[in-house]
Amino acid sequence: MRSFKLFDRLLGRSAAPAPFVAGEALGAMQAAMEAGRSCILPKGAVIVPEPKHPEAERIAASIRDFPEDWGWTMKGYKMIHTPSGFVLWVANQDYGLAEVYSNGGKGDFSKPEQEIIWPAVEGWLARHKVGFTGRLPKARITGRSGTFWCFAKEYPWAGVGDSPEEAYRAWRHAISAQARNDMKPGEYLQVRGATL
Known part of the structure; x- marks a missing residue:
């Protein structure tokens, strides 16, 4: 033992403890326990039980x-x-x-x-819910020369009509099976699909 460490020990001075390195310390403890020797755990160590399943x-x-x-x-x-x-x-x-x-x-x-x-x-x-929530996405309606188009970015369909209401109705029936329940018998709606 070096003399200055001996003086520190005799005078009761505490030297700074060596830093705790988790990987090295745990590896050494595991090797000691596997060899059947007892070991002292560092202060504040948490023992985690082995999972049963x-x-x-x-x-x-x-x-x-x-x-x-x-x-x-x-x-x-x-x-x-x-x-x-x-x-x-x-x-x-x-x-x-x-x-x-x-x-x-x-x-x-x-x-x-x-x-x-x-x-x-x-x-x-x-x-990852399954099924349709019943709520339609927000749609955009544009019009030019008396023809109106209704579409949404999420769907490749556009509804076409002579009024904004007709365009929205055609688009809604194209993307929602629930909305098709209120279609009249023999009713045809104009829908366009996007080309990919």
């Missing part, structure tokens, strides 16, 4: 962290992890979650596994 944790983490990797194979029933081809049955919470096998069979997850996976699935479903 690692497969469920991985599925939930994938759905939460990489939602763009998931899509529908059957809307409202089956989700697919596109990179791996893993299919998950998510029809409703009462039935439960299940893995869909390539032969069409299903392997149900246990209740504790479902409790881990289902919140991530609900979050994904909330972002």
Whole structure:
């Protein structure tokens, strides 16, 4: 021991502790524990229990962290992890979650596994709602020489009519199946499609 460290120790002066490097310290502790030796954890260390259901944790983490990797194979029933081809049955919470096998069979997850996976699935479903909300997008109406056009950027259809109301009505019937319920029998509306 060097003399100035000895004096510091004898006089009760504390030297600055060495900086804690997480990777090095944890690697050394893990090696010691695997060898069967005891080790002292640094002050403030948090011990995280090993997951009891690692497969469920991985599925939930994938759905939460990489939602763009998931899509529908059957809307409202089956989700697919596109990179791996893993299919998950998510029809409703009462039935439960299940893995869909390539032969069409299903392997149900246990209740504790479902409790881990289902919140991530609900979050994904909330972002990827199925169906029409019933609300039409905002449309633009332009007119020239007595002919009016109605269109919206989201749809490749334009309604044409002699008045703004006729143009909007034609456009609305072109993009919404619900709006077609109020069409009169034998009524024809003029609609144009965009060329791509």
